[in-house]
Amino acid sequence: MERIRTKFIVAVTNRLSAAADTNAKLELIEELSDNLYQRYLDFSAQGMDEETAYQKALDDLGDVDELLAYLASLGPDGEIPPSQSQEQPSRSLGDDFMRGLESFLRETISQAEDAVHQAKGIVKDVNDKIKEKYPNGFKGKVSIHVDGDEVHVNDEAAEKGWTFTAGYNKDRGGFFCGDRQSRRVEGTRFPSEALKAVDVGMVNGDVTIHLDDDPAADVVLETESENLEVRLSDDGEVLTVRQGNTASSSFFFGRGLAAADVELTIPRRAWESIKVESTNGDVEIDRGLAANVLRVKTANGDLSLDGANCGLLHFGSASGDLSCGDFTGDVEAETASGDVELAGSFGKVSASTASGDVRVEGSVREASCASMSGDIELDSSATPEKLSLSSKSGDCQITIPGDVGFTLQYSTVSGELDSRFQLVGPIGSRSGEAIYLDGGGRTFSVSTVSGDITLRQN
Amino acid sequence: MSISADTLRGHTDTIILTQLMRGDNYGYEINKTIQQRTGGQYGFKEATLYTAFKRLEAAGLITAYWGEDGPGARRRYYSITDAGRETWRKNCQDWQNTRALLDALINIEEE
Numbered sequence: 001m002e003r004i005r006t007k008f009i010v011a012v013t014n015r016l017s018a019a020a021d022t023n024a025k026l027e028l029i030e031e032l033s034d035n036l037y038q039r040y041l042d043f044s045a046q047g048m049d050e051e052t053a054y055q056k057a058l059d060d061l062g063d064v065d066e067l068l069a070y071l072a073s074l075g076p077d078g079e080i081p082p083s084q085s086q087e088q089p090s091r092s093l094g095d096d097f098m099r100g101l102e103s104f105l106r107e108t109i110s111q112a113e114d115a116v117h118q119a120k121g122i123v124k125d126v127n128d129k130i131k132e133k134y135p136n137g138f139k140g141k142v143s144i145h146v147d148g149d150e151v152h153v154n155d156e157a158a159e160k161g162w163t164f165t166a167g168y169n170k171d172r173g174g175f176f177c178g179d180r181q182s183r184r185v186e187g188t189r190f191p192s193e194a195l196k197a198v199d200v201g202m203v204n205g206d207v208t209i210h211l212d213d214d215p216a217a218d219v220v221l222e223t224e225s226e227n228l229e230v231r232l233s234d235d236g237e238v239l240t241v242r243q244g245n246t247a248s249s250s251f252f253f254g255r256g257l258a259a260a261d262v263e264l265t266i267p268r269r270a271w272e273s274i275k276v277e278s279t280n281g282d283v284e285i286d287r288g289l290a291a292n293v294l295r296v297k298t299a300n301g302d303l304s305l306d307g308a309n310c311g312l313l314h315f316g317s318a319s320g321d322l323s324c325g326d327f328t329g330d331v332e333a334e335t336a337s338g339d340v341e342l343a344g345s346f347g348k349v350s351a352s353t354a355s356g357d358v359r360v361e362g363s364v365r366e367a368s369c370a371s372m373s374g375d376i377e378l379d380s381s382a383t384p385e386k387l388s389l390s391s392k393s394g395d396c397q398i399t400i401p402g403d404v405g406f407t408l409q410y411s412t413v414s415g416e417l418d419s420r421f422q423l424v425g426p427i428g429s430r431s432g433e434a435i436y437l438d439g440g441g442r443t444f445s446v447s448t449v450s451g452d453i454t455l456r457q458n
Numbered sequence: 459m460s461i462s463a464d465t466l467r468g469h470t471d472t473i474i475l476t477q478l479m480r481g482d483n484y485g486y487e488i489n490k491t492i493q494q495r496t497g498g499q500y501g502f503k504e505a506t507l508y509t510a511f512k513r514l515e516a517a518g519l520i521t522a523y524w525g526e527d528g529p530g531a532r533r534r535y536y537s538i539t540d541a542g543r544e545t546w547r548k549n550c551q552d553w554q555n556t557r558a559l560l561d562a563l564i565n566i567e568e569e
């Protein structure tokens with residue numbers, strides 16, 4: 001039963017990940033996950049099977065946006081703001097941003113001290129922009145969410161079309177901060193000549209991206225819904241598609257009362273960035289997408305991808321699965337209960353899941369995979385340079401050629417270590433470091449609590 | 459259910475205050491009582507419930523404390539304040555007035 005409780009904690013933590021780590025947040029996680037767990041027990045007592053009961057209880061969590069706004073409104077020590085005066089006091093967007101940025105820094109790039117200096121510079125930039133934009137102070141609701149390596153600040157009070165993005169991205173020279181002006185465009189067919197990036201954001205509905213073999217083909221949008229908002233950035237480089245073009249239609253989409261599938265056809269060429277977000281829908285992409293960055297985020301939806309070539313694929317989901325075949329590039333995947341299955345040729349793989357399994361096969365240079373209760377299996381035709389695998393109750397299995405040496409750092413509480421390779425060093429104990437051949441500068445670090453650790457030859 | 463849900467949403471705070479008028483309680487129990495009293499027709503999503511708790515707490519209408527609940531377990535209880543009782547009374551009165559008005563406005567039997 002503790003396992004289910006943990007699942008709820010992980011799920012709730014995930015849903016609140018956009019908020020900074022404060023005591024208030026931790027207490028809220030404790031409360032919410034405990035209540036969801038009790039709901040789960042009720043459903044189980046009614047005879048529901050574990051997965052159904054879990055899902056149904058989790059569904060009862062509902063929309064956490066307001067809770068996130070509440071957490072964002074707390075003081076640095078978690079004190080409740082003196083609200084209830086009818087008029088909302090004007091708050092500093094810079095402070096909110098700083099808080100969002102801080103948590104993002106902690107989560108994603110704890111290593112770089114000079115990066116923090118750069119970050120401070122950005123916050124100053126942001127503050128300047130805000131002062132410019134709101135000379136009389138800022139009155140409005142701010143939401144911040146961290147999306148992979150980018151922090152987005154949405155300013156709901158401002159007219160639509162003004163957003164800015166800041167974050168950390170190696171390809172953009174480390175930290176960056178920029179804003180972008182965009183305008184509404186009508187129709188379903190858009191010239192693609194200047195386009196470098198496509199950004200689709202949906203609440204309900206599947207997203208399918210087709211590839212047109214003509215590299216100069218127009219971008220074509222097909223959907224049953226008339227309530228889509230399409231915007232083109234002023235520099236003509238970014239096409240944005242959003243569900244809900246009016247307040248009322250956004251409301252219906254947001255409440256799950258309306259759904260629309262979107263099919264987008266884009267020319268087959270090297271894209272700078274493709275971004276798809278769908279809360280409840282699945283995402284499918286034609287075989288052979290080439291993009292510098294592909295970013296897909298869903299709550300429940302799955303992503304399946306075949307033959308893609310991406311500088312970086314970033315997949316984030318609560319319960320969705322990721323399945324990639326014949327992939328080339330780096331992958332970052334985070335899912336709470338979904339499975340991650342990857343096949344292809346990988347530079348760096350980073351995958352984390354709470355209860356799902358992680359399977360990687362093909363050739364892998366570097367991998368870092370973590371699961372709470374799922375199994376981790378890695379099968380590489382070339383010996384990886386660096387591995388870091390960890391699972392609590394799941395098993396970790398590494399399959400490699402064995403033609404070159406490596407150093408194994410392992411630890412397990414009650415699992416067993418089983419190696420097909422002649423390891424030199426202590427292997428009978430709970431943890432230790434053992435060497436195969438000359439070690440060769442390759443380090444595999446594997447840890448489990450109750451899962452087994454297995455090394456095989458392919 | 460579709461019509462009433464919107465109306466009920468406007469009275470979330472009053473509904474919660476009503477439950478706390480019966481005594482201190484914690485989130486799950488409060489929601490369960492609401493579900494039972496409505497014959498399973500209505501219950502809050504966790505996020506809605508907790509947003510309301512936080513709102514009421516910030517307004518000084520309720521207070522929260524951690525209570526022990528068995529070995530190693532703790533649970534956050536909510537308690538109504540005097541200001542909360544006052545607000546509850548006022549909200550109930552408001553609703554009675556609104557209801558009387560609505561009844562008068564949508565009743566066609568007498569015409």
